[in-house]
Amino acid sequence: MATFYDLAAENRRRSLLLVLIVVAILVALATSAGIALTGTVDSALPFTGVSFLLGFLLTLGAWFGGDRAVLAAAGAKPLDPQAGLEEQQLDNIVTELSLAANLPKPKVYVIDDTALNAFATGRDPAHASVAVTRGLMAKLDREEMGGVIGHELSHVRNFDIRYGLLVAALVGSLALLSDLILRYAFWGGGRRRSDDREGGNALQALFVVLAIVLAVLAPIAARMVQLAVSRQREYLADASGVELTRNPEGLERALAKLAGDKEVLEVATKATAHLYMVNPVKRFEARAAGFLATHPPISDRINRLRALRGARPLAAASES
C-alpha cells in the first residue's frame, strides 16, 4: 500500500516531467514552424529561443499564479465565515479536517452557482485553496460536506493539486498555442508559399507538414496525459478522504446527491474539468467509463465506498 508520502513524491516527479514534456513540445512546434516559415534551420533559431522563453514564463506563471487563475476562471470568491450558519459550518469543517490530515488550513472559496461541485487547487499544501459551489453548501448536510472536504484535502495532501494545476495551466495554453499555429499554417503560411520567393524548398515543405502534424497531435497527446491520471486519483482521494472523516457514509450520500444533480457548472471548461469533484460537464457522463473520461462513473465510486464499510454494492443505476 502506497503511503501519501509516496503519492506526493510521485506527483512531484510527474509535475516536473509534465513541465519538461510541455516545454519540449513547445520548442519542437516553434522550431518546425520557424523552419517552415523561413526555410532554413539557422534562421529558425529565434523561434526556438522565443519558445524556450515562453515555456519558462508559462511554467513560472502556472506555478505562482495558476491557482488564482483557476479560481478566477471559476468565479470563486473567498468564503466569509461570519456571513451565516452555512458559511460558518463549511469553515469549521475545513478547519477540523485539516487538523485531522495534519495540513495547514487551505483557503476556502465559494463559487456562486447552484450546480453541485467542488475542487481543490494550489502548488503545495501551504498554498492550497478549496472551492465549493453555493449549491453544494445548500444541499449537503454536515457529514456529507465533511466527505467532500475530506476528498479534496486528500488531493491537497497527495500533491494531486500541483499536477492538476500544471495540467490545467500548461496543457490549456499549449492547446491555445497549437490552435494559433494551425490557423497560421493554413492561412498565413499558405500565402507565403504561393509567393514562390524561396522556390520549391523540399525541406520547407517537409516542416510545414511536420508543424501541422505536431499542432494537431500536441493537444491530443496532452489530453491523454490529463485523462490517464485523473480517474485512479479520484478513487484514491475518495478512500483517503474517508480515512480522515472515518465516515464512508457521508461521502457516499454526498456522491449520490452529486450524481442526481443534472445541472451543468457553466464556469468549468475543458482545461479545468479534471480538477472538479465530479465531472462538471454532464454530457460526458454518458461515456464516463470510456477512454475519454476524466472521472470514473459515480456509481462505481459509491460502490467502492460501500465495500469499505462492508455494505453490498448498489445495483448498477443508470447515470445520466
Next chain:
Amino acid sequence: METLLPILIVVGILALVAISAYNGLVTGRNRVDEALGQIQVQLKRRYDLIPNLVEAVKGQQGFEKGVLESVTRARAAAVSAGESGSAADQAKAENLLTGSLRTLFANVEAYPTLRSNENVMQLQEQLASTENQIGFSRQHYNASVLSYNNSVQSFPGVIFARAFGFAVRDFFDAPDAEEAAPQVKLS
C-alpha cells in the same frame, strides 16, 4: 599523525550520529508539546463558548434548568481540573463536560424556537466543531507521542535519551464512556 586520522574519522562519525539523534529527540519532544498546546487552545475555546450558549438558551420557556446547571457545573469542574489536577483528572472532567453538552444539544432539538434561532444554532455549530477539533488534535497528539516514544526507546536514541532526560510520554486514553460500544436496541 598517520595513526590518528582513522581515530579522528571514527570520533567524527560518532559525534554526527549523536548530534542527529539528539536533534531528533528534541524535534519529537517539541512536536508532542505543540500537539498538547493545540488541545489546550481548543479546550479553552470550548470553555469560552459554553457560557454564551447557556445564556442564549436560558430564556427559552420551559427549558429544563437542571440541564443548564449541570453543564455550567461540569465546565467549572473542567476548568479547575485543567488548572490544578493531573492530566488524568482533566481528561475525566472534560469527558463529563462532553456528556453534559450532548444532553444540552439533545434538549435544544426539542424546541423549534431554539432550532430556528440563528445565534443558538451558530453557537451549537461552533461547539460541535470545537469538539471535533479536540478529537482530531488528540489523535494527532497520540501520533506524535508514538513517534517520539519510538525514538526515545530505540537505538541510537536510547543511549542519549536517559543521559539528556528525554522521558517517554503518556498517550491520551479515550475515556471509558467513549470506549464502550454504543448499545443498539433491536425491537
